[in-house]
Amino acid sequence: MAKNLTTRSEDYSKWYNDLVIRADLAENSGVRGCMVIKPYGYAIWEKMQAELDRMFKETGHQNAYFPLFIPISYFSKEASHVDGFAKECAIVTHYRLKNADDGSGVVVDPEAKLEEELIVRPTSETIIWYTFRKWVQSYRDLPLLINQWANVVRWEMRPRLFLRTTEFLWQEGHTAHATKDEAIAEAELMLNIYTKFVEEFMAVPVIKGIKTDSERFAGALETYCIEALMQDGKALQAGTSHYLGQNFAKAFDVKFTDKEGKRDYVWATSWGVSTRLIGALIMTHSDDNGLVLPPKLAPDQVVIIPIYRNEEQLADVSKVAEQLMTELRSKGIRVKFDNRDTHKPGWKFNEYEFKGVPVRIAIGPKDVENGTVEIARRDTLTKELVPIEDAINKIVALMTEIQENLYNRAAQYRAENTTEVSGYEQFKKVLDTKGGFILAHWDGTNETEELIKNETKATIRCIPLDDENKPGSCMVTGKPSARKVLFAKAY
Amino acid sequence: MAKNLTTRSEDYSKWYNDLVIRADLAENSGVRGCMVIKPYGYAIWEKMQAELDRMFKETGHQNAYFPLFIPISYFSKEASHVDGFAKECAIVTHYRLKNADDGSGVVVDPEAKLEEELIVRPTSETIIWYTFRKWVQSYRDLPLLINQWANVVRWEMRPRLFLRTTEFLWQEGHTAHATKDEAIAEAELMLNIYTKFVEEFMAVPVIKGIKTDSERFAGALETYCIEALMQDGKALQAGTSHYLGQNFAKAFDVKFTDKEGKRDYVWATSWGVSTRLIGALIMTHSDDNGLVLPPKLAPDQVVIIPIYRNEEQLADVSKVAEQLMTELRSKGIRVKFDNRDTHKPGWKFNEYEFKGVPVRIAIGPKDVENGTVEIARRDTLTKELVPIEDAINKIVALMTEIQENLYNRAAQYRAENTTEVSGYEQFKKVLDTKGGFILAHWDGTNETEELIKNETKATIRCIPLDDENKPGSCMVTGKPSARKVLFAKAY
Numbered sequence: 001m002a003k004n005l006t007t008r009s010e011d012y013s014k015w016y017n018d019l020v021i022r023a024d025l026a027e028n029s030g031v032r033g034c035m036v037i038k039p040y041g042y043a044i045w046e047k048m049q050a051e052l053d054r055m056f057k058e059t060g061h062q063n064a065y066f067p068l069f070i071p072i073s074y075f076s077k078e079a080s081h082v083d084g085f086a087k088e089c090a091i092v093t094h095y096r097l098k099n100a101d102d103g104s105g106v107v108v109d110p111e112a113k114l115e116e117e118l119i120v121r122p123t124s125e126t127i128i129w130y131t132f133r134k135w136v137q138s139y140r141d142l143p144l145l146i147n148q149w150a151n152v153v154r155w156e157m158r159p160r161l162f163l164r165t166t167e168f169l170w171q172e173g174h175t176a177h178a179t180k181d182e183a184i185a186e187a188e189l190m191l192n193i194y195t196k197f198v199e200e201f202m203a204v205p206v207i208k209g210i211k212t213d214s215e216r217f218a219g220a221l222e223t224y225c226i227e228a229l230m231q232d233g234k235a236l237q238a239g240t241s242h243y244l245g246q247n248f249a250k251a252f253d254v255k256f257t258d259k260e261g262k263r264d265y266v267w268a269t270s271w272g273v274s275t276r277l278i279g280a281l282i283m284t285h286s287d288d289n290g291l292v293l294p295p296k297l298a299p300d301q302v303v304i305i306p307i308y309r310n311e312e313q314l315a316d317v318s319k320v321a322e323q324l325m326t327e328l329r330s331k332g333i334r335v336k337f338d339n340r341d342t343h344k345p346g347w348k349f350n351e352y353e354f355k356g357v358p359v360r361i362a363i364g365p366k367d368v369e370n371g372t373v374e375i376a377r378r379d380t381l382t383k384e385l386v387p388i389e390d391a392i393n394k395i396v397a398l399m400t401e402i403q404e405n406l407y408n409r410a411a412q413y414r415a416e417n418t419t420e421v422s423g424y425e426q427f428k429k430v431l432d433t434k435g436g437f438i439l440a441h442w443d444g445t446n447e448t449e450e451l452i453k454n455e456t457k458a459t460i461r462c463i464p465l466d467d468e469n470k471p472g473s474c475m476v477t478g479k480p481s482a483r484k485v486l487f488a489k490a491y
Numbered sequence: 492m493a494k495n496l497t498t499r500s501e502d503y504s505k506w507y508n509d510l511v512i513r514a515d516l517a518e519n520s521g522v523r524g525c526m527v528i529k530p531y532g533y534a535i536w537e538k539m540q541a542e543l544d545r546m547f548k549e550t551g552h553q554n555a556y557f558p559l560f561i562p563i564s565y566f567s568k569e570a571s572h573v574d575g576f577a578k579e580c581a582i583v584t585h586y587r588l589k590n591a592d593d594g595s596g597v598v599v600d601p602e603a604k605l606e607e608e609l610i611v612r613p614t615s616e617t618i619i620w621y622t623f624r625k626w627v628q629s630y631r632d633l634p635l636l637i638n639q640w641a642n643v644v645r646w647e648m649r650p651r652l653f654l655r656t657t658e659f660l661w662q663e664g665h666t667a668h669a670t671k672d673e674a675i676a677e678a679e680l681m682l683n684i685y686t687k688f689v690e691e692f693m694a695v696p697v698i699k700g701i702k703t704d705s706e707r708f709a710g711a712l713e714t715y716c717i718e719a720l721m722q723d724g725k726a727l728q729a730g731t732s733h734y735l736g737q738n739f740a741k742a743f744d745v746k747f748t749d750k751e752g753k754r755d756y757v758w759a760t761s762w763g764v765s766t767r768l769i770g771a772l773i774m775t776h777s778d779d780n781g782l783v784l785p786p787k788l789a790p791d792q793v794v795i796i797p798i799y800r801n802e803e804q805l806a807d808v809s810k811v812a813e814q815l816m817t818e819l820r821s822k823g824i825r826v827k828f829d830n831r832d833t834h835k836p837g838w839k840f841n842e843y844e845f846k847g848v849p850v851r852i853a854i855g856p857k858d859v860e861n862g863t864v865e866i867a868r869r870d871t872l873t874k875e876l877v878p879i880e881d882a883i884n885k886i887v888a889l890m891t892e893i894q895e896n897l898y899n900r901a902a903q904y905r906a907e908n909t910t911e912v913s914g915y916e917q918f919k920k921v922l923d924t925k926g927g928f929i930l931a932h933w934d935g936t937n938e939t940e941e942l943i944k945n946e947t948k949a950t951i952r953c954i955p956l957d958d959e960n961k962p963g964s965c966m967v968t969g970k971p972s973a974r975k976v977l978f979a980k981a982y
Contacts (some may be wrong), residue, residue: 019819027625030558030562030565030622031618034558034559034560036558036841037555037556039554042555043554058566062533063530063531064527064530065536066520067522067525067529068978069522069641070586071521072596072598073596074521075597076596082596082597088588089586089587090585090609091583091584091587092582092611093582093583093585093599095579095580095583095646096579096580096582097563097578097580097581097582100567105564105568105573106563106567106573108584118581120559130517131520131521132520149613150642151559151641151642155586167558176528184707185930219678239826239898304613327493412627
């Protein structure tokens, strides 16, 4: 167990926070609720971005960039958006500083007050739809498939690194279509892309579903989501995709002329994932020894550590290490050779274990003599001596093996922590003792959903999009239910 | 000449603005001074980012992310920074909206006033150095080589797309070193990386130099810069790299312990380039027919346009086109086949010419019959019929040829528009009649620099870092001058 790391069983929330900080992923800044993403954490985000961006582009989406600031009046244009959207926003009211009279530094210049206040974007539907009006004239301009990588700000009273921060990084897709069906297909396509990314790259299994009325995005007609289960039995929403109907098109007057010359409002979607995914990645795989990263997203997939007592030994070991590095790199594996003389091998072993590097290779003089290397896996914490001629194949195979093992382990944990219940008493008991995902019948009303939430703090994470559509009766009211829905306490 | 595009000789500034908008690079938004970067413009920025990011990483830099907001008090910590830095900043004073009493939408909640105002970062030295204090303890933590890709905000009273916008995208490097020499070497290294990028990828020749006292970055001991010459004879600063000495380390108390156990402040640099580079790219190469892009940064390097009258002809032409595409892609060339039936070939020819695609290939039934394709170059506006079997080699060669031609053309323009003068009257005459870069002797004082600026609007762009260090006497005062310096009117 890593020195001084709080264990998960002691205090899951403290374990998470300590881990994020000690693994050099992120830290709190001097600005309340805003984090600094440190190089190691940012490198993981870059890997995520690269894969998602590739998937977006392969499906015809283009990146663009829209202003950080949104005039306050734009927010009032779409009624349900303004009603439903959280009001915790950063508001710019002035545009100039001046030197303080007492020479102590700078102060706000009261004469530089804006005529209309600007909101730092909490999401960009309004400013983007204001812009789309100019971009869409005819069916030839559709579909309009736009994505933006950006920072957004939502004032957080109880911030937590990655999971809930005042400023966070994300991508937001915004699309316009000629028909309702196309828009719905787009929202579903993006949900599938998110699912593929989260499952195949993050090795985090998710449940696809749709949100209930009360949990739907402000301004959407349907919110699709993917829900993951964390190690403490709480759910985390890993991505959402919204079918927006014609709401924003009507609010911002975005019409197009179809092939027959008829004018109609366009149909819309929006969808996003954020740096919150890094929180999900950590809370799915990591352990009491530190971070565990899936090979596909690990900034370093393999680290080689030389063991030596003198320069001559280092030279021998380095020769083997460099040969290995070259071959691994030619196979597209990200490998690092840590030959710093400022730290001892034991320190390095701990360091890379803590930072979740999937594979560690140690090479000492004995290994050079015997033609072996020691290969250690982070996921299982096992190690073995491997003949040098087998090392490359072994390591290449481990990349897949570790990736799959992490996914399977998480899927098994989820299976063990998903409970189908029939009665409300059983529901409450499972929630108190075991937590996790709970499948139960619900009568489809806001009232029952609200009652359950108030009494148990569990919410309906989604109405799953699987084929298990067996009807029954609501665990609370006994009224008819079309199918069981997914409950959990959530992040 | 492209229809309705203002020509450069008519009105350079209007030509630029019309071009940016009509080539779908960017447009003004509903927020004064903030632009929307459209997909085509953003694709160019992504190419720039990818190359720069690779160069930064190859030289050991790591990306990280720091908060968008900076507490106002941070700004007051480094005296020359606060004095010298422009005060036009966006200031966040409130953190919550509320529904308006009259139901008309949202208004600022006056009760949600921040105790300390937050500045939307105009540059991040202060918040980064506040953070570095926690990251640097010993010489083992140095050098600290950090880069950030981010949006920044500087309120602009006279905004121009890409060149001067209230919000812009950039990268800012911030590094900490154990010695003064290392920090200076870093500042110079980054200047060289910028030079390499701008010259080799943007095909824009630059002059490397250092800024005079009055043009130096607020808080820097030395500002290195690269200066490019635009087609209207005005200079554009394409990148800066600052040697900051120990100023920020002292302001934010960032000390380290060296190998001997001694404590000292660290030495710093910062450096950045922004979306302004897109403006430089446009103003260096484009013409009265529209955009001209260097192959290395063109989102599409080659476009293939089919000419056909019926489905059968389209099928024949498409077969040739698809074969070409496959082969070009295997050579790493970005190629697009525009077989849309919504637009005619003539429209497409104009479109891609206007958008600066370096090479256009047209294939018609005659070509299929004769085994030829028509290859047109955007830079020279020439075209030729090429046997299909030579097409791939020809196009691959054109990528280099066009890239070099653009650079050479710009270098020649610069040579023709760089004038060495000896007297002040000659200086003023050249400035009025010809513009461009002017090399002249200057006595090294702020007073003379200021006088020249006030009388002519020309500024010292830099003291060039070349070997032409011939002494002389100042063109204004006659006092001794160590070498000629570079003057120009500037963007």
